[in-house]
Amino acid sequence: MKSLKFAVLPGDGIGPEVMSVTLDILKIIGERFNFTLDYQTADIGGIAIDNHGTAFPVTTQAICEESDAILFGSVGGPKWESLPPKDQPERAALLPIRKAFSLYANIRPGLLYSELAEASPLKSERIPKGIDIVCIRELTGGIYFGQPKSTYEEAGETVALDTMIYKTSEIERIAKVAIDTAKNRQKKVCSVDKANVLETSVLWRKTVTDYFKKHAPEIELSHMYVDNAAMQLARDPNQFDVLFTENMFGDILSDEMGVICGSLGMLASASLGASKNSIGLPFGLYEPSGGTAPDIAGKGIANPCAQILSAAMMLRYSFGENEAAETIEKAVEKAVTSGSRTGDIAFGGKALSTKEMSEAILHSI
Ligand code: NAD
Numbered sequence: 001m002k003s004l005k006f007a008v009l010p011g012d013g014i015g016p017e018v019m020s021v022t023l024d025i026l027k028i029i030g031e032r033f034n035f036t037l038d039y040q041t042a043d044i045g046g047i048a049i050d051n052h053g054t055a056f057p058v059t060t061q062a063i064c065e066e067s068d069a070i071l072f073g074s075v076g077g078p079k080w081e082s083l084p085p086k087d088q089p090e091r092a093a094l095l096p097i098r099k100a101f102s103l104y105a106n107i108r109p110g111l112l113y114s115e116l117a118e119a120s121p122l123k124s125e126r127i128p129k130g131i132d133i134v135c136i137r138e139l140t141g142g143i144y145f146g147q148p149k150s151t152y153e154e155a156g157e158t159v160a161l162d163t164m165i166y167k168t169s170e171i172e173r174i175a176k177v178a179i180d181t182a183k184n185r186q187k188k189v190c191s192v193d194k195a196n197v198l199e200t201s202v203l204w205r206k207t208v209t210d211y212f213k214k215h216a217p218e219i220e221l222s223h224m225y226v227d228n229a230a231m232q233l234a235r236d237p238n239q240f241d242v243l244f245t246e247n248m249f250g251d252i253l254s255d256e257m258g259v260i261c262g263s264l265g266m267l268a269s270a271s272l273g274a275s276k277n278s279i280g281l282p283f284g285l286y287e288p289s290g291g292t293a294p295d296i297a298g299k300g301i302a303n304p305c306a307q308i309l310s311a312a313m314m315l316r317y318s319f320g321e322n323e324a325a326e327t328i329e330k331a332v333e334k335a336v337t338s339g340s341r342t343g344d345i346a347f348g349g350k351a352l353s354t355k356e357m358s359e360a361i362l363h364s365i
Contacts, residue, residue, distance in 0.1 A: 002036070004030070004315075006314065007071070008042070009060065009072045015045075022310075030324075045089035049080060055089045110258070113130050114127075116262055119262025119344075120261065127238065134185070136174065137249075137253075141170045149161065171207040190221075191208045193246070194226050194249070208223075234260065267289035268313055269310060300353050304357055331365040340356075
C-alpha cells in the first residue's frame with residue numbers, strides 16, 4: 001500500500017484543533033483509497049518560540065526536508081505580539097519557510113457555495129450562484145524579497161527603500177501554473193499588473209503574453225490594471241475565472257477575494273515549490289487562508305473546513321490522489337450545503353463544534 005510522507009505543522013491558536021480532525025479525515029480517506037499516512041508533527045510559530053526559542057527551528061526544517069509536502073495550520077497570537085516584529089511568528093516562520101522551500105506559486109481558490117451567499121459582504125443578487133474563482137499569486141519575488149531594502153538617514157530625514165524586481169524566468173514559471181490551473185477550469189486567465197506605471201509590470205505583461213502565445217494559445221488571456229481589478233472583484237467576482245498576478249498585488253487581491261467569499265474558515269490554499277518531491281510531483285505547503293483566530297481558540301468551535309480542504313489540495317498537487325481530493329471536497333460541500341455549519345457560517349442557526357463538523361463531513365464521505 002502507498003504511504004504518504006508529509007510534515008504536520010499545526011502551529012498556534014486554532015491550528016492544532018482543526019489539524020487534529022483533518023488528520024482523522026485523511027486517515028479514513030486513506031482506507032478508502034488505499035494509502036496510509038506517514039507523517040511527523042513539528043513545532044512552528046509561537047509554540048516553537050516557547051519550546052525552542054525560535055519560530056522556525058532547524059529540527060522542524062529537517063522534518064519538512066524529509067517529507068513530500070507540508071500540512072500547515074497557522075501561526076501567531078497575542079502572546080507573541082510584544083516581540084520585535086522580526087521575531088514574531090508570522091515573519092519569523094512564514095517568510096523563512098517560503099524561502100527555504102522556494103514556494104513560488106500560491107494557489108488560492110475563492111469558493112463560496114450559493115447556500116452560503118449570506119456570508120459574503122456582497123449583495124446576494126450579485127452572486128446568485130455563489131463564487132468560484134482562483135487566484136494564482138507569485139510568492140517569492142517582487143517587492144517583498146527584492147534587494148536593496150533599507151531605512152537610512154539622508155539630508156536630515158529618514159528614508160525607507162524597498163525594491164520591486166522580477167526576472168523573465170520567475171514570471172514564466174508562475175505563468176505555467178496559471179496555464180495548468182486554467183486548463184482544468186474555464187480556460188480563461190486575467191493577468192493583473194500596473195503596466196501603465198511600473199517597469200516590472202511592463203516586463204510581466206510582455207512575458208506573460210509571449211509565454212501564453214507560445215505554450216497555451218487555447219487559453220483566453222486578458223490583462224487588467226490592479227486598481228481596476230480590485231474594483232471589478234468587488235463588483236462582479238465571477239467575471240474572473242483564474243486571476244493571476246505578482247506577489248504584492250496578489251497579497252492584497254487574494255485577501256479581498258477571501259473577504260467576498262465569506263468566512264476565512266472555508267478558504268484553503270496551496271503554495272507550490274520549485275522542486276519536485278520524492279514521487280516527482282511538486283513539493284508544496286498547504287494551509288488555511290485564515291490565521292490563528294485567537295478570539296475562538298481553545299473553545300473547540302473553529303471551522304475545520306479550510307484545513308480539510310487544504311489537505312485535499314495536498315492530496316491532489318503533491319501526491320496525485322485526485323479522486324481522494326475530490327471526495328473530500330464533495331463531502332465538505334455536501335455537509336455544509338445540507339446545513340451542517342460551525343458558528344462562523346451558521347447565521348444564527350445551530351452551530352456545530354469543530355469535532356461535530358468533521359463528523360458531518362465524515363458522514364458525507
Ligand atoms: P484571523 O484569520 O486569525 O481571524 C480573523 C477572524 O476570522 C476572527 O474573527 C476569527 O475568529 C475568524 N476565523 C478565522 N479562521 C476561522 C475558522 N477556521 N473558523 C472560524 N472563524 C475563523 O486573523 P487575525 O485575527 O488578524 O490574526 C490572528 C493571528 O493570526 C495573528 O497573530 C496573525 O498574525 C496570525 N495570522 C497568521 C496567518 C498564518 O499563519 N498564515 C495568517 C493570518 C494571520
